Amino acid sequence: xxxxxxxxxxxxxxxxxxxxxxxxxxxxxxxxxxxxxxxxxxxxxxxxxxxxxxxxxxxxxxxxxxxxxxxxxxxxxxxxxxxxxxxxxxxxxxxxxxxxxxxxxxxxxxxxxxxxxxxxxxxxxxxxxxxxxxxxxxxxxxxxxxxxxxxxxxxxxxxxxxxxxxxxxxxxxxxxxxxxxxxxxxxxxxxxxxxxxxxxxxxxxxxxxxxxxxxxxxxxxxxxxxxxxxxxxxxxxxxxxxxxxxxxxxxxxxxxxxxxxxxxxxxxxxxxxxxxxxxxxxxxxxxxxxxxxxxxxxxxxxxxxxxxxxxxxxxxxxxxxxxxxxxxxxxxxxxxxxxxxxxxxxxxxxxxxxxxxxxxxxxxxxxxxxxxxxxxxxxxxxxxxxxxxxxxxxxxxxxxxxxx
Numbered sequence: 001x002x003x004x005x006x007x008x009x010x011x012x013x014x015x016x017x018x019x020x021x022x023x024x025x026x027x028x029x030x031x032x033x034x035x036x037x038x039x040x041x042x043x044x045x046x047x048x049x050x051x052x053x054x055x056x057x058x059x060x061x062x063x064x065x066x067x068x069x070x071x072x073x074x075x076x077x078x079x080x081x082x083x084x085x086x087x088x089x090x091x092x093x094x095x096x097x098x099x100x101x102x103x104x105x106x107x108x109x110x111x112x113x114x115x116x117x118x119x120x121x122x123x124x125x126x127x128x129x130x131x132x133x134x135x136x137x138x139x140x141x142x143x144x145x146x147x148x149x150x151x152x153x154x155x156x157x158x159x160x161x162x163x164x165x166x167x168x169x170x171x172x173x174x175x176x177x178x179x180x181x182x183x184x185x186x187x188x189x190x191x192x193x194x195x196x197x198x199x200x201x202x203x204x205x206x207x208x209x210x211x212x213x214x215x216x217x218x219x220x221x222x223x224x225x226x227x228x229x230x231x232x233x234x235x236x237x238x239x240x241x242x243x244x245x246x247x248x249x250x251x252x253x254x255x256x257x258x259x260x261x262x263x264x265x266x267x268x269x270x271x272x273x274x275x276x277x278x279x280x281x282x283x284x285x286x287x288x289x290x291x292x293x294x295x296x297x298x299x300x301x302x303x304x305x306x307x308x309x310x311x312x313x314x315x316x317x318x319x320x321x322x323x324x325x326x327x328x329x330x331x332x333x334x335x336x337x338x339x340x341x342x343x344x345x346x347x348x349x350x351x352x353x354x355x356x357x358x359x360x361x362x363x364x365x366x367x368x369x370x371x372x373x374x375x376x377x378x379x380x381x382x383x384x385x386x387x388x389x390x391x392x393x394x395x396x397x398x399x400x401x402x403x404x
Contacts, residue, residue, distance in 0.1 A: 269384070
């Protein structure tokens with residue numbers, strides 16, 4: 001299971017600021033679905049590929065990514081497809097919707113905010129269309145592949161055994177480079193990486209707590225920033241829970257952390273289901289498949305393969321100024337996008353690594369709604385201020401990290 005929070009805390013799977021590309025269930029297409037020279041131009045089934053040229057923006061150079069799309073059809077005639085960005089990962093993302101009619105192909109991902117619309121050539125060998133990179137249209141030409149022309153898809157790293165209880169075989173903790181912006185947590189190959197994180201981040205990540213649930217924090221908890229590189233003592237890619245276990249072992253070992261739990265009544269934000277019910281898309285992934293939680297910008301969030309309880313935990317840690325409690329009763333896992341205009345009470349967790357957060361100002365008629373309105377209109381959820389009994393961590397002892 002993999003989680004990424006670009007521009008925020010990221011979980012294992014991909015480095016922060018990379019696209020989250022979880023593996024698609026059954027992502028290896030049967031050989032019978034491979035295109036051949038005799039494929040009809042009216043048939044979209046097969047493997048298609050093309051290079052996406054993302055234009056340079058600001059100080060970022062042009063990025064060229066090879067994309068592969070595997071399209072199949074069920075016995076009942078329903079189309080399905082998975083998308084692979086093979087220069088980033090071998091993991092695939094299933095398309096939430098796909099249609100092909102009168103030579104026009106359309107598909108859309110609910111896990112990552114991407115979509116495509118293109119017209120097939122008369123000979124059935126190519127498609128010319130537009131790829132939507134978020135809200136940015138980019139020309140993308142796709143070619144039908146044969147076994148000789150198909151690009152190899154990288155092998156996906158094997159997951160850690162489900163019953164494994166990992167720690168760190170070795171971990172290096174260093175002060176972050178001054179002036180570094182953003183935060184990130186990721187699992188890259190065989191290495192666990194954290195960038196620009198403070199002690200509040202580490203405790204919140206390890207124990208699923210909001211900073212308001214940490215009692216007795218030292219004054220350096222939200223000021224001193226660290227980079228952590230480590231190798232697990234168990235082979236395979238750890239799940240989200242296993243990454244938490246690793247951090248729960250690192251904190252007492254390297255920071256001499258000692259604490260105890262108490263229950264207290266705290267100001268909180270409470271999520272319930274709005275009238276009309278949830279509007280989110282149920283994921284096509286399973287509970288042990290990768291997850292996603294990342295920001296393209298402040299107020300532009302992508303969530304994939306998460307329960308609302310998991311969303312609430314990550315949302316409180318990355319956005320809100322108090323704990324977020326899930327009282328929806330929903331147990332399904334969802335893929336969704338949430339876009340809103342932040343106010344100055346949100347994203348305080350970023351200020352230690354990004355400087356003061358400036359909320360949007362001015363009267364922009366095209367600006368997204370407030371968070372409260374966006375939650376209800378886009379997700380079918382209601383979030384309101386309230387109070388709830390919740391666990392708090394009371395710090396008994398902590399030190400700066402011991403030498404490497």
